[in-house]
Amino acid sequence: MNRKVLLLSESFSRIKDANLQLIASSSRDLVDDPYRPVDHRSARWKIQSTYGDIGLKYREDETEAYVASRMPAVYSACHRVLREVRRRLPEFSPARVLDFGAGPGSALWAMRDVWPRSLERVNLVEPSKSMQRACQSLLQDLKNLPLIHSYDSIQALNRNLDKGDREHDLVISSYALGEIPSLSDRITVVRQLWDLTRDVLVLLEPGTPHGSKIITQMRSYILWMEKRKCRKSNDSSREVSSDVKSIAVERASLKSGAFVVAPCPHDGCCPLENTGKYCHFVQRLERTSSQRAYKRSKGEPLRGFEDEKFCFVALRHGKRPREAWPLDGMEFETLKERHAKRNPEDLIVDFEDQLETEADEESPFEDALVPYASDISETSTFHQDDDDEEEEVHADLGGGWGRIIYTPVRRGRQIQMDVCRSTKRDGSEGAFERVVVTQSKNPTLHLQARRSLWGDLWPF
Secondary structure: OHHHHHHHHHHHHHHHHHHHHHHHHHHHHHHHOOOOOEEEOOOOEEEOOOOOOEOOOOOHHHHHHHHHHOHHHHHHHHHHHHHHHHHHOOOOOOOEEEEEOOOOOHHHHHHHHHOOOOOOEEEEEOOOHHHHHHHHHHOOOOOOOOEEEEEOOHHHHHHHOOHHHOOEEEEEEEOOHHHOOOHHHHHHHHHHHHHOEEEEEEEEEEOOHHHHHHHHHHHHHHHHHHHHHHHHHHHHHHHOOOOOOOHHHHHHHHHOOEEEEEOOOOOOOOOOOOOOOOOOEEEEEEOOHHHHHHOOEOOEOOOOEEEEEEEEEEEEEOOOOOOOOOOOOOOOOOHHHHHHOOOHHHHOOOHHHHOOOHHHHHOHHHHOOOOOHHHHHHHHOOOHHHHHHHHHOOOOOOOOEEEEOOOOEEEOOEEEEEEEEEOOOOOOOEEEEEEEEEOOOOHHHHHHHHHOOOOOEEEO
16 A cells, blocks of 8 residues: 555656646647547546546556545545635535545535535536545445435536536535646636536635646636626626516526635735745644555654645635625724723732632532533534524625735734735725734734634734
């Protein structure tokens, strides 16, 4: 297994090189003859046509190595992204789901954990037969599973489903677009996925400069495509008089448009383009003893955890809601003003209250209980109503919440955060700014900044 994992990592390295080298050559060949197969045996690529499906064909040994080494990290990244979508859209509960490039079902396991009760039908698109068999074996003998169907391509999915059943509440593509070397084919696949999306589309790629570039390009393309549709629909509605306007035109105008749910707080151009930086996040996961043995580095076992870097975007049909920004109308006191309002009597310590009473001595075991984090996780399963009430309080989508891109820097009593934020109330434009919060000027926000981490939201 160690040898298989090493061979798989070497093939991934060749794929990265092929992505950079084959873009120009494969695009040139496809322009000359779009329907002529272009076969690259060294990197195991097979491009059927410009509008066909492109997939990485995994062999049996590569599938085993992928499940043993890469599947836990992919699952953790998918789980983190889907949990973010659930926090941003608490009313969203998908019933029909499409997983493009499903592999062994990493995203399916994450969806079952995030939305355990709403899933009814899951369609998997995976060109590799060995990956399909691995997914079936992992899901074997499990109860309360949704209806699952596997397809080799998007064309096979469209042939087997009726036109009314092709739209899905949630469409996810995890670690699949990077296996397509041609930009034109990548755009074609994303356009097909967007057409199959009824509500939310999630694109997830590795947290590398190349993966971030793919996410940025696909995000810009979908937003540009929907803006063009909106302009065309507005022009057509102006030509038709208001008395003759049909209900279909009104419904189309309501559904038209797209906005970013996460991580971007705006729908404008990415402010990190042409800056040398790229937007990505990190999810830490635990390594099992077998994984540490499979991923030996220079003959020595690795550490017990792994940091998976990823980048993603979640887009939704419709228009971004107009909501008030969280800090509108709020006034914050400085630390000097807060100290000036303190009552001197509040600073007096009553030592008698700190002495143990007879009632306290009778029940020493109750006072000795310490609320551990494990106790909270165990009791949360028995108090689902309390969790639902807590999740009702969420950050809105109006654009007033920025995203912390990198780890906050703490220097004494001031904290510096790199935040991607919306500069307009409608969320049409954004900027990348460095926010400095000091304890003396704003102790309230300083306390929140001390608790903030990489990837959290920040109010404006």
